[in-house]
Amino acid sequence: MSKLVLTTEGDTHVVVRRRFEAPPEAVYRAHMEPALIRQWCLGPEGWTMPVCINEGKPGGKIRYEWSNGQGGGFFLTGEILELEPPHRIVHVERMHLPEPTPDNRVVTTFVADGTGTQMTMRMSLPDAETRKAMLATGMAHGMEASYARLERVSGWAS
Amino acid sequence: MSSMQAAQSLDRTFAALADPTRRRILARLARGEATVNQLAEPFQISQPAISRHIRVLAEAGLIVQRVDGTRRPCRLAPDALSELDQYLEMLRGALTRNYQRLDELLASQTETKTETKTETKTETKTKRRRRDPP
Numbered sequence: 001m002s003k004l005v006l007t008t009e010g011d012t013h014v015v016v017r018r019r020f021e022a023p024p025e026a027v028y029r030a031h032m033e034p035a036l037i038r039q040w041c042l043g044p045e046g047w048t049m050p051v052c053i054n055e056g057k058p059g060g061k062i063r064y065e066w067s068n069g070q071g072g073g074f075f076l077t078g079e080i081l082e083l084e085p086p087h088r089i090v091h092v093e094r095m096h097l098p099e100p101t102p103d104n105r106v107v108t109t110f111v112a113d114g115t116g117t118q119m120t121m122r123m124s125l126p127d128a129e130t131r132k133a134m135l136a137t138g139m140a141h142g143m144e145a146s147y148a149r150l151e152r153v154s155g156w157a158s
Numbered sequence: 159m160s161s162m163q164a165a166q167s168l169d170r171t172f173a174a175l176a177d178p179t180r181r182r183i184l185a186r187l188a189r190g191e192a193t194v195n196q197l198a199e200p201f202q203i204s205q206p207a208i209s210r211h212i213r214v215l216a217e218a219g220l221i222v223q224r225v226d227g228t229r230r231p232c233r234l235a236p237d238a239l240s241e242l243d244q245y246l247e248m249l250r251g252a253l254t255r256n257y258q259r260l261d262e263l264l265a266s267q268t269e270t271k272t273e274t275k276t277e278t279k280t281e282t283k284t285k286r287r288r289r290d291p292p
Contacts, residue, residue: 004257006250014249018257022264030260040259043252131245 008125016121024110027117028086031108032056042066051075058083062091074098086110101130174218179203180211184234187221191233 005017020027030036034052042049043066051065062078077100078093089108095101106123126134174180183197198208212232215221223230 004250004254006246006253008246014246016253018253020257020261020264022268026264026267027260030263036263040256040263042256042259044255126245128241131241135241135244135248 009122012125014123014125016119016123018119019113019116020119021116023115024086024112024117027110027119028089031089032083032085037064044068055080056083062093081105095134097133097136099133101126101133170218171220174214174220177211177214180215183208183211183215183232184220187232187234191231193229193231197232 003019007015007017009015030040032054033056034054037054038049038052041064047066047068049064050067051063053061053063055061058080060080062080063075065073065075067073075096076093077096078091080089080091082088082090087110090106091108092103092105094103102124104124104126106121108119108121111118111120175184179201182200186192186197186200194205194208194212197212198205201208212221212223216223216232219235221232222235223232
């Protein structure tokens with residue numbers, strides 16, 4: 001039962017929606033403060049974020065580096081474009097694999113929803129070439145989920 | 159790939175997936191590479207029958223086998239799904255795990271806060287700022 005809703009908008013965008021049981025102030029901070037970011041923004045099990053820089057102001061720089069502890073790793077750089085605490089973050093980011101992927105402009109909004117927060121994150125969908133590169137970075141852990149999905153999809157075929 | 163070829167390939171994929179034993183073999187392989195013997199273990203069917211299922215899955219491009227001495231270990235084929243699906247599932251997997259961790263982080267912050275309940279929103283904010291570690 002995943003609360004995460006992931007949809008595509010045409011060929012160019014991905015929209016992620018998720019609710020959190022905490023006010024927008026707390027969710028916003030968790031997205032902006034390095035000490036908090038590196039506790040959760042880690043991807044698959046076993047990865048860590050040895051470098052986490054987020055300058056926290058418009059024009060400020062972002063740099064996140066991930067490591068799988070076995071010599072594998074990649075990093076992301078970006079710039080903050082607009083901030084409206086605690087409701088909106090606009091930033092641009094690119095992965096370095098190590099060649100930089102095309103810039104991905106991400107708009108993240110946090111709207112109070114009862115005692116919690118509804119988050120919406122809208123980002124650009126990387127082109128086919130970039131997606132292949134991203135899949136090849138050792139983040140292919142998604143494969144298991146893929147096959148679980150394949151199994152669900154095939155349910156009606158049996 | 160032409161649309162005709164794509165349709166044939168899809169037919170083969172679905173035919174391969176139509177069988178529950180084959181779906182269970184795929185689910186097992188999602189956890190990692192396995193030999194034919196290991197795959198046969200949980201099923202009450204003969205090894206030749208399992209080998210037949212494996213052949214169907216391999217022909218559908220869903221799994222690949224490699225030679226390791228006398229063994230032929232199987233694993234999921236990396237290109238079985240469109241790379242867009244793979245990418246979206248990778249993204250979903252990473253985000254799902256991330257946000258579970260964020261839930262835990264937010265819950266631990268709330269625990270600290272409930273000690274000083276019944277404040278107005280502005281007071282909570284000031285309070286929290288004061289309680290922040292340096």
